[in-house]
Amino acid sequence: MEPTINKLRLGAMDNCVYIVSSPTTQRGVIVDAAAEPDRILAACAGLQIESILTTHGHHDHTGAVDDVREALDIPFRLHPADRDIAGRAPDVPLEDGEEIVLNDVTITTIHTPGHTPGSTCFLVDGSLLTGDTLFPGGPGATRWDYSDFDQIMDSVEVRLMVYPDGTPIRPGHGEDTSVGTERPHLEEWRERGW
Numbered sequence: 001m002e003p004t005i006n007k008l009r010l011g012a013m014d015n016c017v018y019i020v021s022s023p024t025t026q027r028g029v030i031v032d033a034a035a036e037p038d039r040i041l042a043a044c045a046g047l048q049i050e051s052i053l054t055t056h057g058h059h060d061h062t063g064a065v066d067d068v069r070e071a072l073d074i075p076f077r078l079h080p081a082d083r084d085i086a087g088r089a090p091d092v093p094l095e096d097g098e099e100i101v102l103n104d105v106t107i108t109t110i111h112t113p114g115h116t117p118g119s120t121c122f123l124v125d126g127s128l129l130t131g132d133t134l135f136p137g138g139p140g141a142t143r144w145d146y147s148d149f150d151q152i153m154d155s156v157e158v159r160l161m162v163y164p165d166g167t168p169i170r171p172g173h174g175e176d177t178s179v180g181t182e183r184p185h186l187e188e189w190r191e192r193g194w
Helices: 037-043 065-072 080-086 149-160 179-192
Strands: 004-010 015-021 027-031 048-053 076-078 099-102 105-111 120-124 127-131 168-171
Touching: 004 037, 015 037, 015 105, 015 168, 027 099, 037 065, 048 065, 048 099, 076 080, 105 149, 149 179
Parallel strands: 027 048, 048 076, 127 168
Antiparallel strands: 004 015, 015 027, 099 105, 105 120, 120 127
């Protein structure tokens, strides 16, 4: 059975928060506790939420972590390379290739550095939750001293564009897209830089 992926758009930066759960067991996770903790908690009603999975350490993706973590008594998870950016250590670090199993739902972590050193995407039953690594129209920003445009392009091309054209891309802000929609533009993105 396919997982339930509930998308919330929250906060001043229109962050996408995803509640991923098994429809058979009601076990689930939150991907990016970004903002508006009361709305996140309301969306989790009736579910057994097991952790907060975090795509990267930027404040607009972690703003509700403390409130949600405390209310649900669950661990905050982040790739350790983003510890300094987040200003905190994860309760449980995320590892590349890790499988988070919720009975009949498996979430696989994909380390995609470039936007930040610890940026991580999540493969959920054929959908990619990409955080700020990939949006409709190109990769996320690389304007900070810890960011790297060539690295994010390599992450997008080598780690994300290997999936079939129909694979949905669910980004950290804004509208969804697909691998097939974005793949033809790789060279154009490399040429324009960011």
